[in-house]
Amino acid sequence: MKGQQIIYMINILKIGENATHDSTFIVDRPLGHPAYLLLLIKTPASFFIDAANSSEFKARNHSTDNLLNIPKDCAVIFKPYQKHLYGAASDCQYTDNWMHIDKATLSMPDNFPFGNPIQLHNPDDFYNLFHLINSEFYGSAPHKQTILNSLTDALIKMITDESKTTEFPDLYYELAALREKIYSSPQNDWKINDMAKSLNISCGYLHYIYKHFFNTTCIADVIESRIQSACELLSSTNKTIEEISLQCGYKNVEHFIRQFKKSQNITPAKYRKAHIITQRISPYRSQRS
Structure with a gap:
């Protein structure tokens, strides 16, 4: 055609x-x-x-x-x-x-x-x-x-x-492992100093090389991992907003709400209302004879 x-x-x-x-x-x-x-x-x-x-x-x-x-x-x-x-x-x-x-x-x-x-x-x-x-x-x-x-x-x-990883092959895989940990453990107290120290590089170089490989920053990934986790918890659990904020690594619920709204353009409470997964009783449950 x-x-x-x-x-x-x-x-x-x-x-x-x-x-x-x-x-x-x-x-x-x-x-x-x-x-x-x-x-x-x-x-x-x-x-x-x-x-x-x-x-x-x-x-x-x-x-x-x-x-x-x-x-x-x-x-x-x-x-x-x-x-x-x-x-x-x-x-x-x-x-x-x-x-x-x-x-x-x-x-x-x-x-x-x-x-x-x-x-x-x-x-x-x-x-x-x-x-x-x-x-x-x-x-x-x-x-x-x-x-x-x-x-x-x-x-x-x-x-x-x-x-494309041949310039810094070993460091690339260490960074990839770090990124995986960030997304699997959003509740951790992630700090640039600690992350750089674990890789034996400076904070400035960590920022540069992380951006080079992943086109984002460590802190942006920390925030994204926490927001993703919060979205999942809001839509699938009955935990309070405060409980979810703590579970996602936030020490202050107001800070969590501000950051969530900035990311999702909606408050956590409104997100939950729009995305809550309704629990239904299975029609195939056993019946008493």
Whole structure:
């Protein structure tokens, strides 16, 4: 139809999971492959780093060579016709998950580090997702292609996000863990000084790096976590406004009400009235005979 945007499904051409080879294994394709090649490498490996994209990677790994030994749990995506040269590290077997993706059905960011290994800090998340893709690929479900598209798109986005954390990899995951704690424990007395101290960084740097990664501030996340928790409690419990404010980390109920209204454009009491979940007696309860 004229003017209608065409959306292409990601087309996986071939796929393999837990492909294992002995210590002599090597892949040498000077002219690359017509399709994208995605690898999740589970073992240490020997890897050629493309000279055109290698300076940052080699600097991080303190190397001047193009052939490097890389650790286990890395992802690599080769673009079509990019040189491939990789294999088993010395005296080690080699295991990876791999897939070829039709170049006409995949759009990648221009600045993606093609051909450079990306360390995976939570590798099981990637391996589990790949397992779902592999199982779906060999299945015959009615919505197979739609599911494959969504799962593969998620995997590639996860790898892309992982590639952006290479400047401060360890600190990023510490910050992500901190953010998870903020949202799981809104009642805690969260203070910038304490959070910065737990990460061994200054308060100013915490503000900068947190904003850099999450596009918000620590305090904004603390407030958001408390408001989310308050909304849940207001709509699903009979606790008083004061009890809820205390449970969400507020020492002063007036401050809680002001902050809640600023966030939701409504007072806690009016929010409860509009969102309260009515408890009904099940029509299937047992009857006395």
